[in-house]
Amino acid sequence: MGRAPCCDKANVKRGPWSPEEDMVLKSYLERHGTGGNWIALPQKAGLKRCGKSCRLRWLNYLRPDIKHGGFTEEEDNVICTLYNKIGSRWSVIASQLPGRTDNDVKNYWNTKLKKKMMAAQASLSTTTTTNTNLITHSPSPSSPPPLVIPTIKTESYTCDDFFTPFNHDATSALAPTDPSFVFGHGTSFPVAGLPGPSGLNGSVHHYSTAPHDDASTASCSYVNWSANGPGGDDAFFADFGLESPCEFFNGYFGYQEKIGPSAPNQATLASMLVSSDTKPQITYS
DNA sequence: AAGTTCTTCAACCGCTCCTCG
DNA sequence: GCGAGGAGCGGTTGAAGAACT
Numbered sequence: 501m502g503r504a505p506c507c508d509k510a511n512v513k514r515g516p517w518s519p520e521e522d523m524v525l526k527s528y529l530e531r532h533g534t535g536g537n538w539i540a541l542p543q544k545a546g547l548k549r550c551g552k553s554c555r556l557r558w559l560n561y562l563r564p565d566i567k568h569g570g571f572t573e574e575e576d577n578v579i580c581t582l583y584n585k586i587g588s589r590w591s592v593i594a595s596q597l598p599g600r601t602d603n604d605v606k607n608y609w610n611t612k613l614k615k616k617m618m619a620a621q622a623s624l625s626t627t628t629t630t631n632t633n634l635i636t637h638s639p640s641p642s643s644p645p646p647l648v649i650p651t652i653k654t655e656s657y658t659c660d661d662f663f664t665p666f667n668h669d670a671t672s673a674l675a676p677t678d679p680s681f682v683f684g685h686g687t688s689f690p691v692a693g694l695p696g697p698s699g700l701n702g703s704v705h706h707y708s709t710a711p712h713d714d715a716s717t718a719s720c721s722y723v724n725w726s727a728n729g730p731g732g733d734d735a736f737f738a739d740f741g742l743e744s745p746c747e748f749f750n751g752y753f754g755y756q757e758k759i760g761p762s763a764p765n766q767a768t769l770a771s772m773l774v775s776s777d778t779k780p781q782i783t784y785s
Numbered sequence: 786a787a788g789t790t791c792t793t794c795a796a797c798c799g800c801t802c803c804t805c806g
Numbered sequence: 807g808c809g810a811g812g813a814g815c816g817g818t819t820g821a822a823g824a825a826c827t
Contacts, residue, residue, distance in 0.1 A: 516795070516821085539812060555813080556796065591815060606816070607794050791825070796818100803813075 507539070507550040514550075517557055521547060525554055526562050560603045567599025571608055579605060579613060 517525075528545035535541065539551035547554065560566070571579075575597055582593045590602035590609075597605065 514797075537812075550797090551812085552798095552814095553796075559814095560795075588816065602815070603795075610817095611793055787827105789825100789827075791823105793823085794821100796820090798818080799816100801813105801815080804811090806808105806810090 507552075511548065512542075512550045512553070513548045514553070517561075521549070522557070522562060525549075525557060529558060529562075556603075560601045565599055566601065571600075575600070576613060579609060580617065583609065 513521075524545055524547055528541070532544070534555075535544070537551075538555040541547075541551055542549045542554050545554075549557075578596055579593055582589075582596065586592060588606070588609075590606045594600050594602040594605045
């Protein structure tokens with residue numbers, strides 16, 4: 501025998517919410533709160549709606565701290581970075597974006613960001629193939645070294661392992677509110693011998709953080725390619741339909757990361773990248 | 786101007802997780 | 807420890823509007 505439905509579907513209204521219903525729900529919640537029971541709430545509030553529907557409407561639309569409108573580049577970076585790391589755990593991703601809901605983030609990813617990333621991935625494959633061909637030729641002093649793409653590594657983390665090292669500025673709106681998060685300051689430096697496509701130069705960024713529940717210091721490193729230095733305005737990225745080097749590499753393709761006490765520091769990572777023995781490969785998961 | 790296709794996003798569905806008796 | 811029931815989550819749907827032909 502299946503489980504009982506959460507409400508009598510024949511006697512609840514479905515579909516879009518009217519302004520009147522919104523007003524009833526909002527004023528009820530502002531006066532009484534949820535009372536810890538969403539299932540009983542619609543009856544108390546005088547709404548012919550399923551409790552789950554009320555909960556969703558409140559969380560995704562009526563809450564006063566909801567941020568409506570387009571996502572910023574910074575938010576794009578956060579979403580891409582976290583998606584690459586933890587997959588489609590939208591509630592975890594949304595928790596790092598103040599004012600955004602999991603539904604918002606999920607919709608944004610499915611309708612826009614995913615396509616953007618796929619387009620970039622296709623372009624990158626073409627570029628990589630071209631550069632791989634270069635490897636088979638004898639290097640000439642005048643030709644640029646082949647493109648070295650950092651490894652894209654996907655790992656799974658529990659919530660307790662999770663932390664957000666990608667933001668330089670802990671005071672920005674994207675900084676987590678959890679005071680147990682300790683942000684290290686990002687550092688970067690040019691890496692000799694790491695020219696990328698079209699003569700881009702690589703720089704390694706490294707963060708040290710102390711995740712809560714863990715006294716040990718963890719770290720995270722990634723590589724950012726740019727012709728003009730980190731944050732530079734590169735025509736190269738426009739070719740991929742992207743707006744900035746950060747959006748492209750930090751968030752997805754150029755992500756070289758390892759979290760944990762054994763993570764390579766910036767010098768180690770740099771030497772890994774320039775070493776022909778450990779030349780990173782592109783891997784997608 | 787009308788019809789068709791595409792895009793967006795609010796809402797639903799069904800599942801798992803969590804809490805409580 | 808177990809089961810019931812509510813909360814929360816992620817995948818999916820479908821209506822509405824925008825863009826295109």
